[in-house]
Amino acid sequence: MLTSLLCEARIWPVVWRRRLAYWLAGEKENLAFLVMLGLPVLALAGIIYFAYLDGTRIAPARIQAVQREATHARRRASDLQCLAENIYFEARGEPLEGQYAVAEVTLNRTQAPNFPHTICEVVHETRWDPNRRRLVGDFSWTELGALSPPDGPAWKQAMAVASAVYDDLNTPLVPGALFYHATSVRPGWSRARRVVAAIGNHIFYQ
Known part of the structure; x- marks a missing residue:
């Protein structure tokens, strides 16, 4: 009895392998059926694999991109605020070109x-002024302490000018200029600088 069972255990795998081989060799339709059955399985496996990649590799990249965009937006808002304040407090009474x-x-x-x-x-x-023996602001309004918050049409115009210059949407009026002063004064440093333009009540220098 035991010998018979062992014999069957050895034979049945061989029999089923042969039957499968005959079935595949004799029936091309069966092979096509298996291929069609296997394709959805492979497709599902591919979807799961790429979903895994998306979750482990692509998602962090997207998060980093969103973080970079948020950082850029915060930086832009801060830059525009400071630039518009400088325009407003330095030149709100000047013509648009002067701003x-x-x-x-x-x-x-x-x-x-x-x-x-x-x-x-x-x-x-701020820079050290040897004549006044103290730090002074490059832009005088920054030394005035608390100022009234900018508001009204002049502030809206300052913001519009700041946005246009920040985004490089205007043709430069004073290319390369790094300094300016009011026409009512004549600082000593101006003698060593080249005049770029005189606009409104300011003279601009390289």
């Missing part, structure tokens, strides 16, 4: 040596 020129000087400084490289740092930069 553009002040904005251009502010941005030009971020690209120049010996100046900070962000707009807010440029606007609020």
